Amino acid sequence: MKIEITEFLKQAENHTVIDVRTPAEFQKGHIPGAFNIPLFSNEERAVVGTKYKQESRDTALIQALEFAAPKAAGFLDELKKISPSKEILVHCWRGGMRSAGMAKLFEADGRKTATLCKGYKSYRNYIRQSFENKADLIIIGGMTGSGKTEILYEIGKLGEQILDLEKIAHHKGSAFGSLGQKKQPTIEQFENDLFEDWKKLNLSKRIWLEDESQLIGRVRIPDPLFTQMRSTNVIKLELDKSIRIERLIKEYSDFEPDLLRISITNISRRLGGLDTKKAIEAVKESDFRTAIDIVLSYYDKTYTYGLEKRKDQTVLSLKLDEDNPKRSAVKLIDLVKEELKSNLPNGLHTEPFFHINLRNGWIKEKKPLK
Numbered sequence: 001m002k003i004e005i006t007e008f009l010k011q012a013e014n015h016t017v018i019d020v021r022t023p024a025e026f027q028k029g030h031i032p033g034a035f036n037i038p039l040f041s042n043e044e045r046a047v048v049g050t051k052y053k054q055e056s057r058d059t060a061l062i063q064a065l066e067f068a069a070p071k072a073a074g075f076l077d078e079l080k081k082i083s084p085s086k087e088i089l090v091h092c093w094r095g096g097m098r099s100a101g102m103a104k105l106f107e108a109d110g111r112k113t114a115t116l117c118k119g120y121k122s123y124r125n126y127i128r129q130s131f132e133n134k135a136d137l138i139i140i141g142g143m144t145g146s147g148k149t150e151i152l153y154e155i156g157k158l159g160e161q162i163l164d165l166e167k168i169a170h171h172k173g174s175a176f177g178s179l180g181q182k183k184q185p186t187i188e189q190f191e192n193d194l195f196e197d198w199k200k201l202n203l204s205k206r207i208w209l210e211d212e213s214q215l216i217g218r219v220r221i222p223d224p225l226f227t228q229m230r231s232t233n234v235i236k237l238e239l240d241k242s243i244r245i246e247r248l249i250k251e252y253s254d255f256e257p258d259l260l261r262i263s264i265t266n267i268s269r270r271l272g273g274l275d276t277k278k279a280i281e282a283v284k285e286s287d288f289r290t291a292i293d294i295v296l297s298y299y300d301k302t303y304t305y306g307l308e309k310r311k312d313q314t315v316l317s318l319k320l321d322e323d324n325p326k327r328s329a330v331k332l333i334d335l336v337k338e339e340l341k342s343n344l345p346n347g348l349h350t351e352p353f354f355h356i357n358l359r360n361g362w363i364k365e366k367k368p369l370k
């Protein structure tokens with residue numbers, strides 16, 4: 001039985017998903033939670049594909065059977081290890097012979113199977129389209145060391161929806177972003193993993209996320225989502241540089257000096273030769289304050305430049321006098337609620353204004369960014 005992608009994903013919440021594509025295809029990207037029982041090895045699929053293109057469908061099918069038949073018992077043994085359930089879901093790339101053949105084998109073993117119509121390709125099209133759905137995004141900006149990630153999670157604890165792109169990417173978005181992180185997923189797998197969180201969100205309600213460049217390490221935020229991020233408003237956290245340096249010392253001083261040196265060297269062309277040398281020497285002497293101060297000078301300039309490139313966006317500046325994520329989260333939510341009290345039809349998308357609230361410690365302005 002073939003089922004469409006929406007029904008497939010619904011059933012996947014309770015049933016085992018078997019991906020019968022090659023190990024290389026699976027490694028490049030797969031449905032999160034799926035298990036790989038490849039009908040062909042990478043090399044076998046290449047041989048079958050060549051016969052299909054250069055000879056005929058029939059010769060390709062004969063070759064496919066020669067490869068697959070001796071492995072049938074092994075496929076069933078592998079399935080038993082993976083899932084005791086009698087109901088499973090199976091897919092290949094296009095929903096063709098590979099998934100159909102494996103489904104018949106599994107059914108012969110007493111399993112009830114459903115295959116994905118148009119295969120993994122339909123899943124990829126579906127998730128990419130999902131990022132085009134309009135969402136009520138609120139972007140938390142601010143210079144490096146402002147504690148945006150911790151504040152984001154404190155906002156989540158207060159009942160708000162959050163989306164942590166850096167966690168999904170396994171990268172903190174800077175030259176030092178890979179330190180202490182798992183290996184990054186492929187760009188394709190990043191999108192698949194992102195969809196797992198995206199589909200759980202109520203897009204009509206506020207969703208908080210950090211300000212990011214489109215590239216987070218080696219992965220890339222999907223174009224439709226990034227366009228939304230760059231067309232909504234930004235709340236820029238303003239925290240004194242000395243406080244940010246102290247936060248970053250706690251965050252990075254425990255890493256091996258060689259790892260810090262490599263990260264500094266990666267931005268040497270932008271830091272300049274002299275500052276690069278000074279920063280590396282400071283790390284060698286465990287003078288992390290000096291090293292971080294030098295590096296922050298570069299990142300602060302980069303962030304300011306990036307913020308100025310945002311066109312037609314409202315930038316709300318929230319001045320903080322302490323590194324206290326819990327209190328900062330409350331202030332951020334209060335700021336947004338204050339905005340919504342204006343009863344303007346587009347919420348945060350306001351007309352030009354300038355207002356200072358000394359009691360809450362925030363400034364908001366419509367910046368004519370050019």
